[in-house]
Amino acid sequence: MSKVAVVTGSGGGLGKGIAERLAKDGFKVVVNDINAEAVNSTVEEIKGRGLDVIGVQGDVSKKEHQFLLVQRAVEAFDRLDVFVNNAGIDVVTPFLDVDEEQLNKAFSINVNGVVFGTQAAAEQFRKQKTKGKVINACSIAGHESYEMLSTYSATKHAVKSFTHSSAKELAPYDIRVNAYCPGVAGTAMWDRIDEEMVKYYDHMKPGDAFREFSGDILLGRPQEPEDVANLVSFLASDDSDYITGQAIVTDGGLVFR
Ligand SMILES: NC(=O)C1=CN([C@@H]2O[C@H](COP(=O)(O)OP(=O)(O)OC[C@H]3O[C@@H](n4cnc5c(N)ncnc54)[C@H](O)[C@@H]3O)[C@@H](O)[C@H]2O)C=CC1
Ligand SMILES: CC(=O)C(C)=O
Structure with a gap:
């Protein structure tokens, strides 16, 4: 029986x-994103390789969307085994300019999203009476606190803390909660960080x-999505x-921890 x-x-x-890797590993995969077009294109790519996938558009910061996401996964594939709380946003601002809107937006997606996703997945795992795995996107910024990324770093420290505390509370139900902490990967997130940094530093x-x-990375290259997917595949x-x-x-x- 395939896992979901x-x-x-x-x-x-x-x-x-991560979705591509888990599909290759044999999971039936549910792709979620706030961007409906992006959901469709990832689903089409994975389907094109003959793998089992559906897409569900939704906003992780909304509790009802997270519970609906799990419901849709179970309607399509009958069960849930792994829930990856990957969605997150960056915020680049000098500390003295951090404002309420930025704080609320970053915490509602990066932190509230992880809490609601974990709750929705745990409810389903407990209903099934099966082992379950929650895997959260943390960051090196969950271990270090970076200049210009204070809000982002605080959200990732919160993700690390919720990973610890939810793991303690959910272990009796056979639910594992872990997090992956990537370093510097050249995704759209880093394009945005780059663009924002230029606004604050003339040089x-x-x-x-x-x-x-990425210049300080011992292994001499920035991270690729596959590097992150390798760890998530193991945790799943x-x-x-x-x-x-x-x-x-x-x-x-x-970063050494
Ligand atoms: N790129 C990097 O170097 C690092 C990334 N991370 C973390 O890894 C995760 C993924 O990062 P990237 O792929 O680089 O970011 P990205 O910006 O390239 O992709 C994030 C995806 O999440 C979606 N998204 C944003 N808000 C959402 C919401 N409210 N609900 C549902 N989907 C939403 C976006 O539409 C986008 O498709 C994030 O949590 C990020 O903080 C951690 C460390 C380093
Ligand atoms: C984007 C990120 O997670 C960093 C700088 O650690």
């Missing part, structure tokens, strides 16, 4: 790489922030059954 995985924010970037050109951040598999409550860094050697 939901991946939020998988219309592009790291989430798309910077587009691409400089990405180059500076039975091979990681004895691991819970961990926020594991995958960054090519940049």
